[in-house]
Amino acid sequence: MIAKLPGLRTVLLAIASLVMGGPALAAKIAYYDATYRATFKPGVEHAQVELELNGARLPSKLVLRVDSKRYRNFRSNQPLEVGDHEVVWRPQGKRSTLSYEFAVNHQRSSGGYDSYITQDWALFRGDKLIPSTRVTAPRDLHSRTTLQFQLPKGWSAVTRYAASGEHSFRIEDSKRRFVQPVGWMLIGKIGVRSERIHHVTAVIAAPEGESARRQDALAFINWNLPKLLEVFPDFPKRVLIVSAGNPMWRGGLSGPASLYVHADRPLISENRTSPLLHELVHVALGIRGDNESDWIVEGLAEFYSIQTLRRSGGISQKRYEQAIEHLNKSARRAPTLFAKNSTGPTTARAVLVFQQVDVEIRSLTGGAKSLDDVARKLAADRGEVSLIQLQEIAQQVAGKPLRSLQRERLMKPLAEPGP
The missing domain is CATH 2.60.40.3650 (Immunoglobulin-like)
Incomplete structure (x- = not known):
């Protein structure tokens, strides 16, 4: 037995090297x-x-x-x-x-461009x-x-x-x-601002002469990103925000570690949502819905855009409640959640669903867990998401299936508010 030990030791070291990805493996x-x-x-x-x-x-x-x-x-x-x-x-x-x-140049069906070149810049x-x-x-x-x-x-x-x-x-x-190469890019005669916020380098760029408020947006991100990082600690180490005016599409679009938002979009809209934060949540989550689950993707982005503002003090509790009331009214125009693309009313209804999910998880776990834990897991998995996957992750977090995510409940029209 003693004579065989050196041979055994050699075998064990070789196995350990393979498991740990040692030099012999890396050299290949x-x-x-x-x-x-x-x-x-x-x-x-x-x-x-x-x-x-x-x-x-x-x-x-x-x-x-x-x-x-x-x-x-x-x-x-x-x-x-x-x-x-x-x-x-x-x-x-x-x-x-x-x-x-x-x-x-590429024009969307709504008329605006999501890729464009001028005499002075190009965005794509x-x-x-x-x-x-x-x-x-x-x-x-x-x-x-x-x-x-x-x-x-x-x-x-x-x-x-x-x-x-x-x-x-x-x-x-x-x-x-x-x-x-992936993600948004901007070339031309451009202005760029950047700042380190915790482990994230936030870069904001727009063509010279555009109405984009680079410094305002950077201050806004500096104020709100720390709260977003509490939910999504694995946020990309570098994120690029690009902006431009007409004829670019008048909305926001996310990409890997990057996003576009139209120069005229406000940092906080009158209904207390934030297009910029909405797209930052998309960057953090990195998920896409299957043929019927875009409401999950868009609903989480809108939920956390509002929640982040509330948690950072960007809006008061009163303003937050007004935002939810506004979503409640819009949500009644959504006959179903299950569609390939989430409309405004569908997204509003999805936010209300996630509010209920958050309340139910906190109740079942005595406040030890919340929707944050579900979102964090989705962001870690990334890729395509479905209702079944959402249900399974929520059950792991809460310890039992959630009534608020039962398909039968989600398919029913919203009940009219009481007198």
Whole structure:
């Protein structure tokens, strides 16, 4: 037995090294460089984009999901198959390049733009500039991705990523082997303000000359973000808020670690909600609804936009109660919660549901738990959410199923208020 101990010890050390991801395992990862170069010209409605791959080993195939209305003129010296919805590229050798044109301007059905370029600036999402790409490569082959902008003199760029050089950004995501730029981006003649708030670097950017109140918004975030971080401690370490006026869409839209809000939107509206906080909650949660659960996503965002204002002292208890009363009136115009897209009345009704959920959890746990614990768990899981998933998480927190989340109750019309 004693003679066998050294062999056993060696085996145990080897197992421990594998479990802990030791040096032997880490050394197996091979890297190649993926560099996106995007060239913009003032007022030109399309950008020239090039993807260059460099390395001893490259992926054997990349499949880009494309909309032929926004992506065109794909070119490469390597094998390329261009379809209406997919582009298949097969890199060869140690260096391969693919280029295409990206149509910047994109108008929503409501009339406003969620992507736009002028003579002085351009506002868009990185995950639109770069099509979603599926890569065929060995599991040990990872990309080191960089996004570089080729810009006119006097233009600058800001993204959710910290700059790694002039107009250059290193794109990192430890969860992916092929990393692509995502989130809102603003380039051009722009003004930028930033501040460190706890562990978060908040960056606010808008084109020069726009009515966006960068310093006001930064002060507003400084006042309210700490309360939001109490619910969502894993909030991104860097968040970008971009803003612009017409003809951009007159609302707010969130993205990974970033958001857009129209320059004319108030920090706090007359009904005591906050478009900016609403989108920040979306950033914190990182969830999307299934075909019938957008009310969960939008309801939580609106619930915590109002709650955060109340908890920070941004609105008084009286104003908070007035906000709930306003939501009550709006909610009666929502015949159902279950729809693909949540309307204003649907979101209002969802807020009232989450208010009931919060009360029920606190009652069942003697105040030890609340809706905060449910939201925190959803944010940790991220991804798609459904009523069943919400029910299960709420049950874990409360210790038993919640009446307030029974599907039968949620499908019933709201009862009319008593006399």
